[in-house]
Amino acid sequence: MAEPGLSLGDLIDMQIRQQGPMSLASYMGLCLTHPTRGYYRKADPLGTGGDFITAPEISQTFGEMIGAWIADLYLQMGSPEKFTLLELGPGRGTLLADALRVATRATGLAEALDLKLYETNPVLAAMQRERLSAHSPDWIEDVETLGASPLIIIANEFFDALPVRQFVRREGKWYERSVGLADGQRVFGLSPTPYQEALIGEAFASAEDGEVAEIGLAGQQFMGQLCRLLGPRGGALLTIDYGYAHTQPGETLQALARHAPVDPLAQPGAADLTTHVDFEALGRAGRMAGLTVHPIVTQGSFLTSLGLAERHSALATANPQKAASLASAFDRLTRADQMGELFKVLCAASPGLRPAGFPA
Structure with a gap:
């Protein structure tokens, strides 16, 4: 149990002094999910008053497109009498509120819906409870507790916040990046013992000295677990x-506070730590679980193929005073120089399903 009065930084420093430097993955895990001082255990990080803004908070149409996608998939699945809809890291519940407003128009879907939320932040859970009360959600901490009914999982900006390991190439060998102390300050360093080349992976075989292999083992393992659950359920x-x-190769670790980059080592638990998601690795985990992994598409392509432009046009026609803000939101979600290409979309599905928004 954490000692009262000590910050998360103090606790991390104590652990380093007692046990030696910790891996970057261990450091990220403590910063984000420490039981009492972790970033995702505390206040609402979203919106203009928080640290970042996600797509559902930019426009209601983002969630509406996801809702249309869910409804289409539900019908393809044969409109089961019961199915589970699980969102990982649901934020304020905005995405699901918008999505279910559309999805529940599909005959039978509202009655069949068993809504599950995977959330660790009590502040956000309270917002989800208020926003989604009409759909009687349940909160889970372990995905293995899900029932046996067909399953649809939504993960928007979830995998970027899972810990990664980083390995740096030095004289033809790989050394794991760690967090230690120098003159009382947290600093990055390297493990003195080289890591086995074969465990790094062929994708990094031609990396040059100084390059970084960033490996999201936590994300890959969780993706595999989820996809193995999906297999027998459909x-x-x-x-x-x-x-x-x-x-x-490449390092993408970033820390964000109040919408601005900060030093990831400066104030543990006070900033969001994320890395770019390796979609190829997630897709590989899905295929290993026996699912069909559809070709990765950009967010811009995905949303426009679902009818985002038409929806924005209809809203602008009905609300001319909002036309400018709707156009700005559309650009932010779809343009290549904003979220349109940096954000990718991956779907792993039961064989035979044809999820909307992906090439046939």
């Missing part, structure tokens, strides 16, 4: 996040 997992389509 359904699909949709994940939307910023990242790259193919595994590649």
